[in-house]
Amino acid sequence: MANLTRGIDHIGITVPDIEEATTFFKKAFHAKIAYDNKKLGDEPQQGEAVEKTLGLKNGAKVIHIRILSFDNGSNIELFHFKDTEQREPVIASDFGVQHVAFYVDDIQQSADAFVEAGGELLTEPGELLGDVENESGEFVYGRAPWGMLIELISYNPNQLNYPEDSEAKRFTP
Incomplete structure (x- = not known):
């Protein structure tokens, strides 16, 4: 099919x-x-x-x-x-859509623009978490002015360590 x-x-x-x-x-x-x-x-x-x-x-x-x-x-x-x-915007542990992620070329420059636009970062940008993405890039979460959770993410798709049973590769803009 x-x-x-x-x-x-x-x-x-x-x-x-x-x-x-x-x-x-x-x-x-x-x-x-x-x-x-x-x-x-x-x-x-x-x-x-x-x-x-x-x-x-x-x-x-x-x-x-x-x-x-x-x-x-x-x-x-x-x-x-x-x-x-x-209701208040959801947090990551709530059911349903909990955040939207934007792939960016420069994490720090994008984080600065996010804050200048009125967003609030939850932390400073840091290394990606997880076995597949390990040491391949950086990410940071923040809240839009109305409270919605947004992620900024940047990684090298050629450095992702896919498991043997992976059915597909991650889409990267």
Whole structure:
């Protein structure tokens, strides 16, 4: 049977303010606006059909949606909701999507840009952890201004020590 999956098209992220999140992603990762699916000020997406389609709580309204594009990687779809209870961003031990990682060429320069854009690093960049990546590169975790966990990672794909039973090599932009 043929593989019908090409790759990840986008990652959806709920933010408190799409303009502020866009500014952050532009400054930190050179994101570009592809388009707005729903402009702020347009009639909100709401009602039973939207709640069912997106798995929302009753009364939630989608008031702004924007697609951000990156030169070499998946897109990010930003969402801003109204009239629904918001929870704190997840931490790494929570179920579900817990972080997004950006492959970068220079970890320190990228970490500096992340902080200058309004992010907060959890530590300084350090050596990758794990047997496969051992001594192949560096990484650091940080929080975006709204609390979302983001990883910066840089490694030499030719230095990864894959186990014998590996079914594939890791995708590297």
